[in-house]
Every structure is written in structure tokens, then in C-alpha cells.
Amino acid sequence: MSFAWAKPYEPTTALGRWMDDRLPLPRLVYGAIGGGYPVPRNLNYLWNFGVLSGVFLTIQIITGIVLAMHYYSFTGGAFWSVEHIMRDVNAGWFLRYAHANGASFFFIVIYIHIFRGLFYGSYKAPREMVWMLGLVIYLLMMATAFMGYVLPWGQMSYWGAQVITGFFSAFPLVGEPLRVWLLGGFAPDQAALTRFFSLHYLLPFVIAGVVVLHIWSLHIPGSSNPTGVDVKNEKDTLPFHPFYTAKDGWFMLAFLMLYAAVLFFLPNALGHADNYIEANPLATPAHIVPEWYFWPFYAILRAFTVDFIIPAKLWGVLAMFASILLLFFLPWLDRSPVRSGHYRPVFKRFFWLLIVDVALLGWAGGSAATPTVVAVSQICAAYYFAHFLIILPLISKFEKPLPLPSSISASVLHGEEEESAPYGLAKSDNA
């Protein structure tokens, strides 16, 4: 898109020109997040969470590298080294709390980012690849977070590793050998801890690589927007810099206040007390729960309690994997030509129902498995699958969307002359 203000990059200094001829990195940045990237002018604050997730990835990588300078990936010393960081390393407590809570905040941001995409149909053509790469990032994040939680070698670390690798043993024949291979032993031990540390260090850089692809694929069609209407002309857009850098900047600082409040005043609120007890392979905690961001999936896993043709455990594991994998097919499950949920009255209602449903699943996953909790997770898990696999395709077939604005500018700029006679009315009556 070449708009008047989206001028091609022009280096102003001699050094800039020299650089541009040899390694046009500034040109790349200018086109990606500078004045050269045209962005729809009507983005709301939900669109800030993309940049924000990049911020948290950076926080995690930096604090993680630094913590790795003090951490021992040794079963006899891992827990000790964490306490050493907390007590003796200069500013160690800050770095560890920043990393542990940073993981939670990364997931908060990512969940808002994902649900924003779900509501505004950001997964639809031509952005399917953006969506799928985003899901790959999400899967990598889950693997990274799980392995990171094992590293302090507390009780929850150990039993989390035991339970999660236990998923694999649900598969017939190959399951148990696969689990033993993954752990390098018959239970989580030194071999597992060392490989988890190695991969926990590696995966964030893989994530960063996929983030580059995610942004690259986004820049082909350009950003979506709350109306879901395509950009039609220059008036619909603003340059990323300075408009969205300013908006992302202030919102990032405001969000960091929330992060700082938790980091400094409630640093253990999102964790679990049992992880301050060193791992003990001979005693299971009363109530094993994963970190909060896995609760909905944990609820789906536990919801299957009947051996129907195949064992309940295998149903649970398959459903848990399916609950994420089905999102890859979303662009083809929801065929409505309208992107934004604002113009889809039926979809909108079911979308809010989905939010409630996932919240309930989260609550169920974090609670002890009483009959009520299990019943709630069964109803909610059933709705989860029905929502994506049955309801969405049906809605997209039968729903009558509301009329769309003719362009982004039309939705946001009704000029002064139209102020007296409302814009939309004047237009449709004359048609």
C-alpha cells in the first residue's frame, strides 16, 4: 500500500545511506513498526495486546538469561539454588519474581490477544497464516512454561512433571515407552530436569523466531480492525509511528503498573504454596494443580470419567490436545464473510457464552475434583467442543449479519456536514 505519508524509507544521514546500501536494517524496521507501516485508524485498545505480548516475551528472555547464571539444573541443588537467588544474589528476588510473574502476565496478555482475534474474526482470510502461526507460538509457550515450572524442583514442579508426562502413557502400546523416553527414566529425575532446562532455555528463542514470521505474515494483508472492513484508501489508515507507537507506549506503561503491583506486593499470589516444598518423589501433595493458565485444559482432561469404547484417560488426553488443535481449523469452520463480531448478532451472544464457559472451565480446573466441579467441567467442556465444531459452522450458515459500514473512515469519520443528518440514515435513504 503506497499512501502519501507511507513514503519509502529515505536515509537522511551519510551513515544512514552507507548502512542502507549494505544492510538495510533501519529500512526494515521503518517498514515494520515505523512510519512506513499503514495501520487502520480505528483500532481499539484490544489491539495493544500484540505489542504487549512482545514486551513480555522480552522480559522473560532477559530475566531468564540472568537467572540461568545462578540456577543449578541438578536435582540435589535446584531448589537450593532458587533459594540462593532469593536470599543471596544481588537483586535476585526481584529477578525471580519478575520471571515467575512475567510468565503469568505473558499468558494474561496472550489470552486477551487470542480472544480479541476470536471476536473480531482476525483468523479469517486473508489472515489464516497469522492465526496459525499465533497458535504455534501459543503451543510453544505452553511447553516452555510447563518446563520452566519444573525447574525449581518443588513439589508442584515434580508432580506436575509426573502428571503431564503421564498423559503420554494414555496412548496404547507406544505410550509407556514414549513417556520413559521423554523422561529419560521411569520417573522425573536428573535426566528429565537437565533436558527440561536445556529446552526451556532454547524454546523462547524459537518463539521469537516464530514471532518474526507471525509479524511478517501480518504485514502482508496488514492489521485487521474492529469493523472487519478492509482498508480501502489512505484515509482509513495512520502510520504506525508515531500514532500506534504512542498508543502502545502509554498502554504498556499502564499495564506494567499492574504487573509491578503483583510482582512487588503479591508475588506468590499466582503460584502454589506447595512449590516452596522441595520435591519429594515419595509424597504426593493433597491437591495437584497446574499453573492457572493451564486450568481450562486440566478441567477438560479430568472431565472424561467413563470408559466409552476407549479408556477415559485416553479420551481426556485426546480431548485436551483436540481443544487446542481445533483452533487451527477455525478459519475453515467459521465461513461467515463478516469478520467483526460487532456485526454478527448471533455470533456475539455465543462468543460471550464461550468466555463464560472458558472461565468456568478455568475455575473447575483449579478446584479439587468434587462431584459438582466435575459436573461443571463436563458441561463446559461439552459446550467448548460444541461451540467451535458445531455451533460456529451453523451460525456462519444461517446468521444474518448487520449492514457493514462502507469503509473504515465511514465508520469513524462522519464529517461535520453530515452531523445534522446522521450519516448512515442519509445514505441508505437515498440509495
Next chain:
Amino acid sequence: MATVEQADPLLKEGDGQEGVRRRDFINIAAVSFAGVGAAAVAVPLVRQMAPPADVLALASIEVDVSKVEPGQAIKTSWRKQPVFIRNLTKKEIAEANAVKTSDLRDPQTLAERTKEGKENWLITLGVCTHLGCVPLGVGEGENRGEYGGYFCPCHGSHYDTAARIRKGPAPLNLAVPEYEFTSDTVVTIG
């Protein structure tokens, strides 16, 4: 934010010069403030590499030297570095005092390198001042070099009975750590 000034055709015509400057001030203030914040966050990231509290707590040790006979030396560890504690014989003290300090590469007398009343106790770091090897001469029968003190096998530095550099590439005498005798037989190093 220079780009704001140059780039924006959406800027309404006729915005007063003064207004623009006042507004730019806010942008500059915001960016500089955020910059200060980023710099403040860098402090813990740098500081974490400095020695942690448990390492600093081991910065001083106590050594019992009652079993070291004249002519013997022991090697102990202080701050993860070797320390040589030698009980000099009368002969060794005399040899060290016989040298003219003006002839030395790093002029120091034996008295300057020991404590008053405890001239026979020579306490030095066992780290060659050339490139940090551990010199020989503490153990029985080890090569003590041409001057009867210590000998560094890495690049052939010879130290005399007061552990002063006499020959070879090392520029300085073996360093004397801070120490004091807390009793007749106990020395606190560091």
C-alpha cells in the same frame, strides 16, 4: 520525537509554532522518562553478577598456625585463592634482610611484609603476579627457585625468602593479604 515534526501531513494547517513546540516537549519528556526507567531496570540486571552475599560472607577466614614449625609452610584457601603461610627460619630472615631494597624490582623490606613481633610469619597470596599460576615451594621437596623462596613453573618466576620477585617475568612481589593475629596461634585473613 523528530519524526513527528517532519512526517505528519495530517497535522492541521495553521497550528501555531509555539503550540507545536510546547507539544513536542511532552513527547520528549515522555520518551526521556521512559528511558530513565529502562536504565533503572538495567541496574539489577548488572548488579546480579556481583558477588552474592554468601560469597562475601566467606571473605574472611581464621587459620590455626600452631602446628607450622620453622622452615615449614602451609597452603590454605581464602576467597577461593591459595594463601601461603610460612614460618621463616632465622637463616631465611637473615637472607631476606641482607638484600638491598634498591636492587629489587618491587622494593619492599621483609618488615614491611610481616607484622611487628611476628617477623617469622610470612603470609602471602599463592598467586604469581605474572599470570596467576600457583608457585611451588610450600610442599616438602618442591622447587623453591634460585632464591630459596617460591618458584612459579609456568614462566619461571623466582621469589626469594620474603616472597619478593627476583628473577623471571613477574612484575610484583607475591601480594600480602590483610590479616591480623587474633591470638598467638590464630590468624584472621581478610
Next chain:
Amino acid sequence: MVRILGFLVGLGFAGVLLISLVTNLAQYISEPPAPTAEHEFHLHPKEVSFASDGPLGKFDRQQLQRGFQVYKEVCAACHGLQYVAFRNLEDLGYNEAEVKAIAANWQIEVPSINPDTGEAATRPAIPSDRFPHPYANEVAARAANNNALPPDLSLITKAREGGAPYVYSLLTGYQAPSEKLLEEFPSAAPGEGLHHNPYFANLNIAMPPPLTSDGQVTYAEGNPEPTVEQMAKDVSAFLIWTAEPKLESRHRAGVASLLFLLVATILAYMSYRNIWAEAKRKVAPKGPLDPEHMAHREDAKADAAAHGRGVEG
């Protein structure tokens, strides 16, 4: 094709879940789960506050010293403090010489090696040592305690739900089981070597009441009366410190960071408004094109058409 397959998969998972649900409900109705003693009689920690609570909380050093005294005289015989070093006691307001004396006189010596024979030996502790374990290993600890393992206390206020109030409640919560409990759940009566404590998860704890009488520990002049409540509160406060010795720096850094971020956010917001003022446009789809508004119009048009006052278009 994707949608047909998806439909079948969705139907499959939802179906099995509903079968599970119905089966469970049937089971629940046919044999409702029996209530448990833990569920009925377990109590949540008492309300108790500490000087270190809240975002501006600081330790009360006098209290920490008293708590340390209680730990030393009552708890230390069985419970270790393996992540805390004697040198850390300087945080409580002891000076270097006092810390040295505390370490040297500690009732348990630090394992070492006899320099002449190489045999295992012990030596008095020095400030850089961490508190020595009261037992050589877990087997020894269990053997000495009727097969119960006294947990290390360094992290106890972070390692238990409820934190310091839980520790306080546990220490002051020993009591005879109520008649109601014994009547409803005869099996919940404390067995041999166990003690009833409603604040403990399964109501029966192996630890005998550690604080039994007022004045068990003698506090120095100018301190409050050493009642059981006071001693329990002091040692809980001390254990907050052992679990989170950097709490005060954390609170200070938190206040500073939030203030800084607040100013930075306000400045950045003003800068944002300033930059966007130049775009001169509202950004949200409000006004006549608000989708809600559009929906009303569509309804009104349909209504009008139905009454024959049709507006075409």
C-alpha cells in the same frame, strides 16, 4: 469437508462428556458421597495481623528477635532452618559480635572433618554457616519423632496455604476434639501419638503442643508478656522473615516502581493524546454506525414495512 469432520468430532467429544455426566449423576444419586470429618470440622486460619502485612509493611525487629528466641528455645530442637545463615541474623538488629556468639553457642554443631584423622566430626558454627540440621537425615528425624518428619521451617510461611496466620493458628489451636466431632466421626479421634488440631488439614497432627504455658520463654525487660498467643505471634513473625528476608526491600522497590510508572504513564498518555490530536478523528465506531444503532434501525424499518408504510432501500 473440514466442517463435516469437525461436526463429527465435536459430536463425539460432547457426546462422551454427556455420557460421563449422566453416569456420574446417576452414581451420585444412587450413593451420595459420605461427608468427611476434614470437610466438616477443618477451620480456616484465625485473623491475625503482622507488622509486615500490606504494601508498606515493615518488620518489627523487636518482635523478630523475640520470635527468634522462641524458635531457638522451643522449635529448634526438632525443626531446621536450613536456608537461613547465622550472618542473616544481623537483619534482626544483632551486631556482628552478637551473631558470632549466637553461632558459636548454637546447641547443634556443624558437621566437619577432623583435620588430623579425616573422620567425621563437628565444630562450632561461624556466622557464614547456615543453621545446622537438628537431625543427620530424614530417617534419623523420623526415628526420633514417632515416624513423623518435622519440616524445615525456613520457608514454612510460604509453603503452607494461609501463611503466617496458619502457623499462628496451628500453634494456638491445640484443643480436645469436640463431642460433636467424636459423635459424628468416631474415627477422627486422635490416635496414638497424635494431637487434635482443627487448623491442621486432617485434624490430627503428630507434633505435640510446642507452646504449652505462658512464660515458657522468658523475654528480656521491656517486651510484652510471653503469653502463648504472644509467643506464637512472635515466632510466626520470625518465620515470615526467614521465608522472605527481602520483604522490606521488595516493598520499598514496589512503591518506588509504582510511583515512577504512574508518572511515566501520565506523561506517555499526554504524549499519546497530543500525537493523536493531530489525527483529529474519533477512533471507535460510535454514532449512527454503531452496530447497536444499526440494529435498531433495521428493526424499525422492518416494523414500518410490516405496517405498509414501507421505506424502500
